[in-house]
Amino acid sequence: MPPSPPDLGPAPYLITREQSPPNLEFPFRNLNARVTPTASFYVRSHFPTPFLTAEDWSLTVGGAVTRPLRLGLAELRALPARTLTATMECAGNGRVFLTPRRRGVAWELGAVGTAEWTGVPLSKVLERAGLLGTACEVVLEGADRGTLTDPLPTPGDIPYARSVPLDKALGDVLLAYRMNGEALTPNHGFPVRAVVPGWYGMASVKWLTSVQVTAEPFQGYFQTVDYAYWETRDGLPPQLRPIGAMEVxxxxxxxxxxxxxxxxxxxxxxxxxxxxxxxxxxxxxxxxxxxxxxxxxxxxxxxxxxxxxxxxxxxxxxxxxxxxxxxxxxxxxxxxxxxxxxxxxxxxxxxxxxxxxxxxxxxxx
Amino acid sequence: MPPSPPDLGPAPYLITREQSPPNLEFPFRNLNARVTPTASFYVRSHFPTPFLTAEDWSLTVGGAVTRPLRLGLAELRALPARTLTATMECAGNGRVFLTPRRRGVAWELGAVGTAEWTGVPLSKVLERAGLLGTACEVVLEGADRGTLTDPLPTPGDIPYARSVPLDKALGDVLLAYRMNGEALTPNHGFPVRAVVPGWYGMASVKWLTSVQVTAEPFQGYFQTVDYAYWETRDGLPPQLRPIGAMEVxxxxxxxxxxxxxxxxxxxxxxxxxxxxxxxxxxxxxxxxxxxxxxxxxxxxxxxxxxxxxxxxxxxxxxxxxxxxxxxxxxxxxxxxxxxxxxxxxxxxxxxxxxxxxxxxxxxxx
The missing domain is CATH 2.60.40.650 (Immunoglobulin-like)
Incomplete structure (x- = not known):
């Protein structure tokens, strides 16, 4: 294969799709490594970036568990860590190509990236908390919050939150505190974010502060009126479903x-x-x-x-x-x-x- | 109590809130009977009125049942009938009093009425079909259908549909073919509508043509992005819930x-x-x-x-x-x-x- 080296330009940069909150896209033409440098990794935010400190941060674990607990950052880091590489794509990546135009950030091709994530498997934290037999889903909640009017009004000030089914939560979900070998940056969820491998990015909640186990499927804003699609089956009218795994x-x-x-x-x-x-x-x-x-x-x-x-x-x-x-x-x-x-x-x-x-x-x- | 007889005006009439599809309100000042005359009973429509005929109409019963069946109107009428009186109120009744204004039909006080409904208990029809052990909800689907953009776009052309939990379905839900002793009028769901006593009117599906038993809660348009509210409990972010029973x-x-x-x-x-x-x-x-x-x-x-x-x-x-x-x-x-x-x-x-x-x-x- 003859060489035709792409012009990658000078330093890594991101395309601004929205200034505030920051929604920044990787210029996909610059793809030249399996692992995307953090400075080139797309940023998707729903609310202003919360600037948390390592000292004050803690994670609350509760709901359908036998031993509700609270972990500081040092305690979390003391648990056995795991590093995994995962590609993460925003569920709206490519939206600028749709006709007619749809609501939402006008992503072109680069709301996607691959990083090495290091952290504690969510399963280890859930083990410590002890799951009740009724456990069904795990709700991941971030410190980012605010009020939205689009696509529908939020019930006042709400946090960003998303659930994963119990199987997935006990599988490969990571509570990550390192990205590409370094501490998370504020825009990527410092000090701790979820990483839900194989799922669209909306599941990988940043600035994670709460893990709540539920006995029923969670019906939060970001998996019903937003980040959902219509599924038609079993001879029933279309039903709203939360977006989950990425597709080929x-x-x-x-x-x-x-x-x-x-x-x-x-x-x-x-x-x-x-x-x-x-x-x-x-x-x-x-x-x-x-x-x-x-x-x-x-x-x-x-x-x-x-x-x-x-x-x-x-x-x-x-x-x-x-x-x-x-x-x-x-x-x-x-x-x-x-x-x-x-x-x-x-x-x-x-x-x-x-x-x-x-x-x-x-x-x- | 000294008499101060209200001036009820001449013939019964309705206030037009929307001409097409028909959304018509009872002028509540005219309240003077326990049972609202049909000509004064409010009309709530989401799509144009389907003009069905008694000859062609049939009801499909399927889903989590042992014997899927189809009933014509004569067959339905041959089943044991029951008459009940029920007050029905639109979930948006009184909306014109809200500040700031909300989307939806600008009802004042009269999107409410009481009628005598005659029909076959839904439980009798479900008995004939035979429920499977997995049965959880019953989806009621009407012949009215169309495309909406508000509050969110529908996935193309969809029918009006709503579910009731199995307990309620086996309780007092009626498949009504008479209203105040006469056949239903086209605007009230001719030839057959559901009547879900005690619930807001959106559950009492008109022009009923399909009853589907489901093994999971139904997530249709009219109980998620519309006719739903936000419930906050168990330390979780707000969750979307379908509107159900009327409140005092x-x-x-x-x-x-x-x-x-x-x-x-x-x-x-x-x-x-x-x-x-x-x-x-x-x-x-x-x-x-x-x-x-x-x-x-x-x-x-x-x-x-x-x-x-x-x-x-x-x-x-x-x-x-x-x-x-x-x-x-x-x-x-x-x-x-x-x-x-x-x-x-x-x-x-x-x-x-x-x-x-x-x-x-x-x-x-």
Whole structure:
């Protein structure tokens, strides 16, 4: 594969999608490592960043447990730690490509990143608290709070909170205090955040201060009127469901939409693909808008919850013109990306292949 | 009690709140009977009225049952019938009094009425279908359908549907084909509607065509993003709950807001009170804006699910001026109306006492 090194620009930076609260996007064209540097990792906030201190922070664990408890940061850090790598994507990533426009932050391609997270498995903390037999879900609550009017008014001031089913909570959910080997930054949830591997980012609650075990499915704001989709089954009218695991998806990093590429050359089309709770098995690339497909080559092995970068050598057309590139991924369970966005998903779970239009130009002399 | 007969005007009529779909309100000042004539009974519609025929109509019964079945109207009418009287109130009744204004139909006081309903107990139909052990709720679906954008976009074209818990479904829910002794009118759900006694009207699905038993709580549009409220308990963030039973409430019919009443006279303040799943035990009236209260007299005995009309002889002030009347009810479980509207209810369940301002004037000579 001939080299066509991308111009990564100078220092890492993020695209501002909203200034306050901070909603910042990784310029996905800059993808060049399996693990995203923290300074390039997208930031999704619903409320202003709470500036917590390591000294004052504590985690309350309660609800359907036998021994409610409160842990300080030193106590949490004293528990056996685990490090895992996980790709995290905002459930609204790609929204700017939807027609008609949907409400919400206008993410392009880069509300996604992969980091190494270090912390204590949630299962260890729940073990210490002792689950009651009625336990059904675990509600993760952050210190960030406020009032929203969109998509519907909140009942006054509410905290950001999200639940995970008990199975997942006892599985691989991490209470992380390190990201890529360093303490979390304020925007990424200092001092402790949840990391829910394989799930869209809305589940990985930042500034985590409370873990409550419930006996019934939690019906909070951020999993009913927001971060939910409509499911139709069993001959019933559509039902509202909380968004959970990520679905299989390939994204093209290079070329970027509207990039100019030289004609009669070999251009290394590059990107990444991820699949939530399963592995990515195959990525295909089309350089003719989806008429014909060829398989891409992986740069990374399949690893649970981690994207796989891929590349494809494109022999660009001899003559100038416009071309549309598309990539599509298939997961280890042989599920592939849908042909179009399902309106029942609203502005979320945007996993249909996004076309990248480029201009093929004469090479500069 | 000296007579002060209200002027009921000529024929019964309804106030148009929305022309299409029809949302029509009983002018509550005209309250003068325990059972509301059908022509005065409020109409709440979400979609255009479906004009069904007795010949073509059928009811599908399915889901978590052993014998899915389909009943025509003659078959339904052949089952043992029951007649019950029930008061039905729209969950948004009184919304026009809220500050700030809330979305939804601007009901004043009269989105409420009492009728005699005749039909087949839902329990009899479920018996014929045979419930599975997993049965949890019963989803009632109407033939009315369409697309909404408010409060949130529907997932395309959806039917009106609502669920009731199994206990309630096996209790007193009626599949009614008669209202006040006559066939239902098109606007009231011809040929068959559900009547869920004690619950706000949104549960009493009109134009009923499907009954589906589910193994899990139903999460349809009209009990999540609409017709729901925020409940805060167990130290958890607020959770979305479907609106269910009506709560205790007294409403003043006469005088109407902004009515002129003669000074130095006896005016018969009149109204009704209802309490959902329990009885109304007491109604009190204040003629000084809530400073002092005196007990009103009931015209009707306590009857499950039926309002009780009440009256109170007001010796009006000797001199002209403005006065504020308020009524409040207490139920058989000693619960009384809240002092103010809870914002967590949004534009629904408006049960705080609504003040009626009147102008006391010199008697005409």
């Amino acid at each position: 998806k390939a994204t093209i990093a290079r070329p970027a939409p509207h990039e100019e590429v030289p004609c009669d050359a070999v251009y290394e089309v590059a990107g990444a693909a991820w699949a939530g709770e399963t592995d990515v098995a195959r990525v295909e690339v089309s350089v003719d808008g989806g008429c014909t497909w060829r398989e891409a080559e992986f740069l990374d092995p399949p690893t649970p919850h981690v994207w796989r970068r891929w590349r494809f050598a494109w022999h660009t057309p001899i003559r100038p013109g416009r071309r549309t590139l598309v990539a599509r991924a298939t997961d280890a369970r042989d599920r592939t990306q849908p042909g179009a966005h399902d309106p029942a998903r609203g502005g979320y779970m945007i996993t249909h292949p996004l076309p990248v239009e480029v201009d093929v130009r004469e090479r500069s002399p | 409430k007294a409403t003043i019919a006469r005088p109407a807001p902004h009515e002129e009443v003669p000074c130095d006279a006896v005016y018969e303040v009149a109204g009704a009170a209802w309490a959902g799943e329990t009885d109304v035990a007491r109604v009190e009236v204040s003629v000084d804006g809530g400073c002092t209260w005196r007990e009103a007299e009931f015209l009707d005995p306590p009857t499950p699910h039926v309002w009780r009309r009440w009256r109170f002889a007001w010796h009006t002030p000797i001199r002209p001026g403005r006065r504020t009347l308020v009524a409040r009810a207490t139920d058989a479980r000693d619960r009384t109306q809240p002092g103010a509207h809870d914002p967590a209810r949004g534009g629904y369940m408006i049960t705080h006492p609504l003040p009626v301002e009147v102008d006391v004037r010199e008697r005409s000579p």
